[in-house]
Amino acid sequence: MAGSWTLADARGVLRSPTAADDKYSRGVVGFRTGSDAYPGAAVLGVEAAWRAGIGMVRYLGPDRAAQLVLARRPETVTADGRVQAWVIGSGMVPTAPPDADDASPGDSGRVGPTAARSAADTAALRGILSGAQPVIVDAGALDLAVGAHAPRIVTPHAREHARLRELLGLDPASAEDDDGRAAVAAQTAAALGATVVVKGAVTIVAQPDGWATRVTAGTPWLATAGTGDVLAGALGAVVAAAEARREAQGEAHGLGALAATAVWLHGRAATLAAGGLGAAGGPITALDVADALPLAVAEAIAAE
Numbered sequence: 001m002a003g004s005w006t007l008a009d010a011r012g013v014l015r016s017p018t019a020a021d022d023k024y025s026r027g028v029v030g031f032r033t034g035s036d037a038y039p040g041a042a043v044l045g046v047e048a049a050w051r052a053g054i055g056m057v058r059y060l061g062p063d064r065a066a067q068l069v070l071a072r073r074p075e076t077v078t079a080d081g082r083v084q085a086w087v088i089g090s091g092m093v094p095t096a097p098p099d100a101d102d103a104s105p106g107d108s109g110r111v112g113p114t115a116a117r118s119a120a121d122t123a124a125l126r127g128i129l130s131g132a133q134p135v136i137v138d139a140g141a142l143d144l145a146v147g148a149h150a151p152r153i154v155t156p157h158a159r160e161h162a163r164l165r166e167l168l169g170l171d172p173a174s175a176e177d178d179d180g181r182a183a184v185a186a187q188t189a190a191a192l193g194a195t196v197v198v199k200g201a202v203t204i205v206a207q208p209d210g211w212a213t214r215v216t217a218g219t220p221w222l223a224t225a226g227t228g229d230v231l232a233g234a235l236g237a238v239v240a241a242a243e244a245r246r247e248a249q250g251e252a253h254g255l256g257a258l259a260a261t262a263v264w265l266h267g268r269a270a271t272l273a274a275g276g277l278g279a280a281g282g283p284i285t286a287l288d289v290a291d292a293l294p295l296a297v298a299e300a301i302a303a304e
């Protein structure tokens with residue numbers, strides 16, 4: 001049975017910056033996220049990465065999403081360059097239909113901008129996934145994680161996990177109870193050769209070597225659109241910061257421990273945001289969760 005990730009575990013992974021640090025030594029995270037249909041996912045992920053305490057964020061996505069990212073966070077660098085970790089796929093959809101470059105009607109019959117990956121997007125994402133830097137693979141890039149070689153953390157919700165398992169030739173059915181979900185996630189991780197984060201009220205983190213843990217979100221108010229995009233950004237920040245420390249000092253943590261720490265911060269941030277509205281909590285938005293990440297980080301590193 002997988003144990004639970006706690007404040008003490010998160011504290012063991014996170015570090016305060018020192019006087020010897022600069023923006024690069026604190027880590028650089030790159031984003032290839034968002035689409036004309038879902039530019040907000042790009043904004044949410046970038047915001048979360050900044051708020052989780054990274055040295056620099058690079059955003060390389062569609063023009064409209066880039067403008068919105070810059071409007072929210074002018075600190076963001078939109079030029080290509082070296083990064084220690086990537087976040088890809090949030091705000092994209094996995095497969096491009098034949099008319100991917102055309103707007104197509106949704107359920108309402110209205111014609112809107114497409115979220116489907118273009119061939120150029122797919123090639124860029126495949127390039128990132130064939131590199132050496134760790135990659136957080138979310139939403140519309142999950143299919144590309146199969147057969148890739150970069151160190152990967154994939155972040156499916158339950159339906160995306162079932163689709164991923166189908167791509168891997170595994171039974172898409174999961175389990176109701178958390179022990180069963182952990183066993184299924186471990187099987188996915190082994191087949192994929194990547195760390196798997198199966199999101200939910202209890203999020204399962206499983207490495208391909210069989211290591212697994214679970215992280216319980218402190219509040220169901222977290223179940224709201226865009227909080228998964230915030231999680232992907234927090235993951236990118238935690239992994240890039242750790243990778244920068246590994247390059248400089250040789251301090252190494254498994255991707256599972258880094259992922260569980262980011263999931264813990266995300267859940268704690270939601271609890272702090274919802275709890276600020278009264279003892280029973282209250283409605284929060286994805287940006288509220290990102291805004292509360294600094295408090296969660298400060299709490300975790302307080303007793304380093």
Ligand SMILES: NC(=O)C1=CN([C@@H]2O[C@H](COP(=O)(O)OP(=O)(O)OC[C@H]3O[C@@H](n4cnc5c(N)ncnc54)[C@H](OP(=O)(O)O)[C@@H]3O)[C@@H](O)[C@H]2O)[C@@H](O)CC1
Nearest residue numbers: 038039040041090091092093139140159160225226228229
């Ligand atoms: N602000 C932004 O930019 C945001 C952007 N976002 C981006 O959106 C993209 C798609 O992510 P997603 O998780 O919504 O889609 P997806 O995994 O395909 O699951 C869809 C499946 O759900 C179901 N379903 C549909 N309607 C339902 C309903 N009313 N109530 C219950 N179930 C319902 C339906 O399945 P069915 O039940 O019909 O089998 C359908 O197949 C992704 O790139 C993400 O990053 C989001 O993060 C939000 C904020």
Ligand SMILES: Nc1ncnc2c1ncn2[C@@H]1O[C@H](COP(=O)(O)OP(=O)(O)O)[C@@H](O)[C@H]1O
Nearest residue numbers: 157199200201217220222223225226227228229
């Ligand atoms: N009932 C719940 N209680 C607490 N957290 C939840 C619950 N349901 C989902 N979550 C969390 O909310 C987030 C939703 O992510 P995701 O499904 O990717 O949404 P989106 O694509 O809209 O960003 C995940 O971090 C997940 O763990």
